[in-house]
Amino acid sequence: MNPSLTVILLNFLNLIFAVQVLRAKRLIWAAIWLACTSATTAFVCFVLGAFQVAVIELSVGAGLVTVLFVFVINIAGEEPDQQPKTHSRWIPLLAVIIPTLLIGASVLAIDGAQGPASADNFVNTFWEHRGLDVLVQVVLIFAGVLGLLGLLAEAKAPLEQSMLAEFARLRERDLKAIGDRSLIAQEAIEAGLNIPESGSNSQAETSSGQLTPGGE
Amino acid sequence: MANLETLTIIGSISLFAIGCLTLLTCRNLIQVIFGLQLLVKSAILLFIAAGSANGQLQVGQSLATTVIVADTIVAVIGIALAIQVRRIVGSLEINDLAHLRG
Numbered sequence: 001m002n003p004s005l006t007v008i009l010l011n012f013l014n015l016i017f018a019v020q021v022l023r024a025k026r027l028i029w030a031a032i033w034l035a036c037t038s039a040t041t042a043f044v045c046f047v048l049g050a051f052q053v054a055v056i057e058l059s060v061g062a063g064l065v066t067v068l069f070v071f072v073i074n075i076a077g078e079e080p081d082q083q084p085k086t087h088s089r090w091i092p093l094l095a096v097i098i099p100t101l102l103i104g105a106s107v108l109a110i111d112g113a114q115g116p117a118s119a120d121n122f123v124n125t126f127w128e129h130r131g132l133d134v135l136v137q138v139v140l141i142f143a144g145v146l147g148l149l150g151l152l153a154e155a156k157a158p159l160e161q162s163m164l165a166e167f168a169r170l171r172e173r174d175l176k177a178i179g180d181r182s183l184i185a186q187e188a189i190e191a192g193l194n195i196p197e198s199g200s201n202s203q204a205e206t207s208s209g210q211l212t213p214g215g216e
Numbered sequence: 217m218a219n220l221e222t223l224t225i226i227g228s229i230s231l232f233a234i235g236c237l238t239l240l241t242c243r244n245l246i247q248v249i250f251g252l253q254l255l256v257k258s259a260i261l262l263f264i265a266a267g268s269a270n271g272q273l274q275v276g277q278s279l280a281t282t283v284i285v286a287d288t289i290v291a292v293i294g295i296a297l298a299i300q301v302r303r304i305v306g307s308l309e310i311n312d313l314a315h316l317r318g
Contacts, residue, residue, distance in 0.1 A: 007220050011227030018234040021250050022241070034250055037231075041257045044224060045280075049273055050264045053280045057260065060284055065253065065291050072246065072295045076302040092240040100233040107225060125274035126281065133278060137285045144289035151296040163304050 006047055014040040027078050031069040038062035052122050221269040228261035245301060245308045249294040256287040 017036040024030035038061030046054035127134065231254055238251030260280045267276015302308055 004219050004223065007223045007227075011223060011230075014227055015230050015234065018231055018254055021254065022234060022238050027244070027246055030247065030250055034253055037254065037257060041261060044227070044261060045264050048220060048224060048264050048268045050268070050277045050280065053260070053264060053277045053284070056281060056284055057257075060288055061253075061257070065288060068292060068295055069246070069249075072298055075299055076246070076308060089241070092237055095240065096233050096236045100229060100236075103232075104226065104229045107229065108222065122274050122277055126278045130275070130278040130282075133282045137282055140286055140289050144292055147293050148296050151293070151300055 003047060007044060010040050010044045010047065014044065027073045028070065031066055031073065034069070035062045035066040038065070221265040224261055224265040224268075228258045228265065231261065232258035243309050243311060245294075245298045245310060248310065249291060249298070252294070253287065253291060256283060256290075259283055 014037055017033050017040060020033040021030045021037065024033055038057060042054045042058035042062065045051075045057060235251050235254030235258060238254060239248060242248055242251060260283055263276045263280040263283065264273070265276075267273045267279075270276075298308060301313065305312055
């Protein structure tokens with residue numbers, strides 16, 4: 001098959017799958033369409049001669065990342081889009097299409113001179129000439145693993161209710177503690193100032209009603 | 217510029233546009249991560265096409281490999297964030313995260 005036709009077909013399929021990711025009603029279907037996009041991207045890389053990247057993209061992009069997405073969709077669950085759209089759908093389209101056309105025109109106008117073909121193979125280029133990139137990748141992987149462990153670690157007392165309810169409960173407890181303390185301080189002051197009996201009795205009744213459990 | 221690379225660059229820029237559209241229109245956190253994935257795939261295609269056009273395919277492949285690794289880490293962290301947001305806030309809608317402000 002003509003390589004140009006192959007690349008045209010693969011890019012066309014790539015765009016169709018990407019549009020389906022955007023249009024999919026269910027997240028699980030969007031994840032599958034994304035896997036198809038990764039696969040066609042890998043095939044395009046293969047046709048262009050980038051065999052190593054094609055294999056990596058196929059295994060990582062279409063395999064590992066898809067499994068992770070299916071995993072998180074099962075855990076987090078799928079929610080239907082309940083909030084009404086408040087903006088016209090043409091605004092994002094125009095905001096994307098116009099800059100894309102400008103970028104495309106400027107990129108395609110570049111007259112890239114065909115430089116001398118590199119004699120090195122991928123292994124030499126990757127490990128020797130781009131060794132710093134490999135170090136950066138290793139650091140990124142470690143940082144990602146540490147970040148993941150930190151994010152998913154269970155707290156010592158895992159929240160049983162949402163954060164807002166927890167904060168409201170703590171605020172109420174603090175206000176109650178302040179109220180009780182001020183009440184106790186007031187009674188101590190009144191006892192020290194020897195308030196008249198009638199007043200003190202009524203104060204005592206009200207205070208005893210509040211001090212003793214059950215208001216007895 | 218050679219024909220195959222030009223076609224790939226056109227496809228890559230279109231894919232980038234679809235990724236940006238996904239980021240602008242979708243409110244679900246997981247769909248936002250899908251949009252980021254589409255953007256990165258366009259970047260991978262662009263690196264390979266540029267490397268092939270300039271005769272430096274190996275350099276393009278090396279850069280594309282770095283981008284794939286970085287993208288995978290971003291996806292993993294984003295997924296972990298989505299799980300925590302769902303657990304604590306109770307929803308994956310990005311508008312519901314607005315109450316975190318003061």
